[in-house]
Amino acid sequence: MGNPNVGKSVVFSRLTGAQVIAANYPGTTIDYSKGKMRIEGTQVEIIDAPGTYSLEPTNKAEEVAVEMLESADIVINVLDATNLERNLYLALQLLEKHIPMVIALNLADEAEHLGIQIDDQQLQKLLGVPVIRTVALSGEGIKALVSSLDKATINNNIQFTSHEGRWVEIGTIIKQVETIQHRHHSFRDRLTDLTIRPITGIPLALIIIFFAFWLVRLIGETMITYLFDPFFDTIYLPLVTALGDFLGPGLLYTILIGPYGQPIIWEQSLGLLTTGIYVPFAMVLPYIIAFYFLLSILEDSGYMPRLATLVDNIFHKLGMHGHGIISLFLGLGCNVPGALSTRTLETRKQRFISATLLAIAVPCMAQLAMVFGVLGPYGVQYIALVFFILLILYIIMGLILNKFIKGSSPEIFLEVPPYRRPSLTAILKKTWMRIKWFIKEAIPFLFLGILIINVLYFTGVLEAISNLLASSMNFLFGLPGDASLSLVVGFLRKDLAVGMLLPLGLTALQLVIAVTILTIYFPCVATFAVLLKELGVKDLIKSSIIMFATAASVGFILRILFFGLPTI
Amino acid sequence: MLINAIPLSDLPLNTHAKICCINGGKGFQHKLQVMGIQVGRTIKILSKQPFKGPLTIKVCGTHLTLGRGMAQKIMVEVIL
Numbered sequence: 001m002g003n004p005n006v007g008k009s010v011v012f013s014r015l016t017g018a019q020v021i022a023a024n025y026p027g028t029t030i031d032y033s034k035g036k037m038r039i040e041g042t043q044v045e046i047i048d049a050p051g052t053y054s055l056e057p058t059n060k061a062e063e064v065a066v067e068m069l070e071s072a073d074i075v076i077n078v079l080d081a082t083n084l085e086r087n088l089y090l091a092l093q094l095l096e097k098h099i100p101m102v103i104a105l106n107l108a109d110e111a112e113h114l115g116i117q118i119d120d121q122q123l124q125k126l127l128g129v130p131v132i133r134t135v136a137l138s139g140e141g142i143k144a145l146v147s148s149l150d151k152a153t154i155n156n157n158i159q160f161t162s163h164e165g166r167w168v169e170i171g172t173i174i175k176q177v178e179t180i181q182h183r184h185h186s187f188r189d190r191l192t193d194l195t196i197r198p199i200t201g202i203p204l205a206l207i208i209i210f211f212a213f214w215l216v217r218l219i220g221e222t223m224i225t226y227l228f229d230p231f232f233d234t235i236y237l238p239l240v241t242a243l244g245d246f247l248g249p250g251l252l253y254t255i256l257i258g259p260y261g262q263p264i265i266w267e268q269s270l271g272l273l274t275t276g277i278y279v280p281f282a283m284v285l286p287y288i289i290a291f292y293f294l295l296s297i298l299e300d301s302g303y304m305p306r307l308a309t310l311v312d313n314i315f316h317k318l319g320m321h322g323h324g325i326i327s328l329f330l331g332l333g334c335n336v337p338g339a340l341s342t343r344t345l346e347t348r349k350q351r352f353i354s355a356t357l358l359a360i361a362v363p364c365m366a367q368l369a370m371v372f373g374v375l376g377p378y379g380v381q382y383i384a385l386v387f388f389i390l391l392i393l394y395i396i397m398g399l400i401l402n403k404f405i406k407g408s409s410p411e412i413f414l415e416v417p418p419y420r421r422p423s424l425t426a427i428l429k430k431t432w433m434r435i436k437w438f439i440k441e442a443i444p445f446l447f448l449g450i451l452i453i454n455v456l457y458f459t460g461v462l463e464a465i466s467n468l469l470a471s472s473m474n475f476l477f478g479l480p481g482d483a484s485l486s487l488v489v490g491f492l493r494k495d496l497a498v499g500m501l502l503p504l505g506l507t508a509l510q511l512v513i514a515v516t517i518l519t520i521y522f523p524c525v526a527t528f529a530v531l532l533k534e535l536g537v538k539d540l541i542k543s544s545i546i547m548f549a550t551a552a553s554v555g556f557i558l559r560i561l562f563f564g565l566p567t568i
Numbered sequence: 569m570l571i572n573a574i575p576l577s578d579l580p581l582n583t584h585a586k587i588c589c590i591n592g593g594k595g596f597q598h599k600l601q602v603m604g605i606q607v608g609r610t611i612k613i614l615s616k617q618p619f620k621g622p623l624t625i626k627v628c629g630t631h632l633t634l635g636r637g638m639a640q641k642i643m644v645e646v647i648l
Contacts, residue, residue, distance in 0.1 A: 053602040083629050086604045114629075163598055167606070192631065196624050197615045309633040313621035322622070322633070411635020412622050415603065418631070 002078035003087050004051030005417035007106045010136040010426045011078050012048040055093045060343045074152045075101040081111035081118055088170045096160045100152035101129045104145050108133040115181035123177045128155030137423050188419050195306045205310055212294050219290035228282040240273055255454045267499045276450040280443050284366045291333045292434040300422035305414055312412045318398025319353040321412040327354050331362040334442055335527040349407030356543045359523040361394040370498035371515055378508040389516050445526035449493035475566045477513050478559040490518045509562045521551030577639040584612050585644035592641045604628035
């Protein structure tokens with residue numbers, strides 16, 4: 001356990017091997033990492049608890065950290081040596097719990113660099129539990145930390161006391177163990193200043209975000225061209241074709257592969273083994289890998305709190321605060337983790353707005369890949385138009401929701417940690433966990449979606465519903481009647497729905513309208529399930545009505561803007 | 569009340585000041601305390617976001633971002 005940004009996860013990934021799993025805390029959707037390690041032949045389980053400043057939680061993640069403590073046999077308290085005074089508050093509270101404890105005095109090298117001298121022997125004497133100097137990034141002190149676990153002790157001299165009592169105690173301890181020498185402005189300080197001052201920070205933020213997305217596209221595309229597509233075309237295609245020949249025409253062929261007698265088109269055949277496998281693995285996964293890799297770098301280097309500071313003003317007007325940008329970013333990968341991350345916001349109002357806006361205006365990587373595929377041939381300006389509409393919508397809907405949703409929206413209050421060189425192992429582990437999570441949690445839903453679509457299609461239900469809606473398509477959205485099929489499918493799989501627009505021969509502007517409506521009007525089934533858990537039934541119904549109404553009105557407004565008023 | 573005390577939100581950039589009192593409820597005070605904002609500490613503003621946006625301050629060796637409204641409740645005295 002420890003404060004946020006003290007290097008807990010780096011210590012954790014040093015202690016545990018590759019066997020790390022991301023788990024959900026029972027009853028909630030807070031995820032934490034769990035890993036195993038061996039000490040002298042016995043296997044122990046190590047849990048990386050969410051960061052907290054005290055044992056009086058201020059949000060759900062901190063609550064979980066406090067609850068986890070109850071079941072712990074030994075506590076490893078990670079302290080930030082560069083900021084001992086503040087970190088000691090939690091340390092004292094933990095000691096009051098009388099659970100065997102050891103302390104890892106992390107970032108010891110950085111503290112020395114800053115001219116902070118800490119007498120760890122003296123600290124150990126005062127706190128009565130082992131104190132080990134560590135530099136988790138390089139692995140220094142980790143061995144000593146492991147062997148100290150045997151000596152984890154309880155200090156019975158420390159009894160429960162008040163806030164004031166603890167601060168007095170901390171003052172006495174600090175006086176005895178810490179000496180600080182003066183130091184001058186370092187390069188890192190200047191970088192901090194530049195990225196947080198509005199005049200330089202905003203242009204830098206734009207450059208960083210633009211560069212990050214450019215890299216995501218580059219890495220994703222490279223993986224597809226040189227790895228995924230060759231695999232699917234040269235190895236997988238002959239396999240599926242052979243299976244098709246074996247099956248012959250019939251229900252099974254249609255469901256597994258697609259329309260009989262037509263060549264297999266990966267994006268459009270809609271078979272479980274063709275489109276069902278190709279879209280999630282060869283079109284979406286490469287971008288997911290690239291996206292979460294870069295996001296992890298941005299997170300671990302300490303840039304995100306600066307970005308949150310810069311955008312706080314806008315987000316506050318939308319009823320959230322700067323932290324809302326985190327949900328937005330995560331949501332661009334997959335809406336599900338985006339929706340999960342809304343729990344770090346303090347109030348119900350903030351969480352509701354953040355989740356609703358996410359579902360309305362933030363397309364996930366699966367959709368993005370499809371939008372690029374469908375609109376790309378018509379020119380970048382149409383893709384830009386879709387993004388512009390979504391951005392405006394995000395802002396307008398935020399302003400409206402902020403006005404009408406009851407509840408308070410507290411101000412931003414967060415730590416801006418110093419820039420740190422991210423640890424490659426920690427980043428790879430984090431990225432890997434997120435990818436694994438995506439494969440395990442999101443891909444089954446994608447698969448289920450396509451299965452249901454196939455069944456509904458085969459039984460004629462899909463056609464019946466879309467025929468019902470077909471007549472209003474032109475009037476409302478300026479789209480041909482056939483497009484209704486895609487909109488109905490969009491309830492189950494938005495990305496496939498976008499793909500289904502392809503054979504309709506729509507004009508570029510019609511595509512813009514259809515794609516925009518599809519993005520807005522409903523989250524995918526997986527996101528829907530998470531929102532149900534996070535918001536509850538009542539708020540989810542409210543949220544869904546807002547999504548639906550917004551999609552219909554935006555579609556209609558765009559129709560008027562692009563093609564004029566409908567004629568009756 | 570000290571005569572020279574001003575709200576933190578009025579403190580000019582890069583000027584050192586001492587926190588002399590924190591207004592607001594116990595919960596609010598505690599929330600600030602665990603992050604290192606305490607009476608007697610030296611504090612400095614690193615940046616102010618425009619249009620009444622949040623402030624980024626340096627206190628107790630750490631950088632923190634906090635809203636303007638919160639900064640108005642923290643009274644400080646400029647160190648000359």
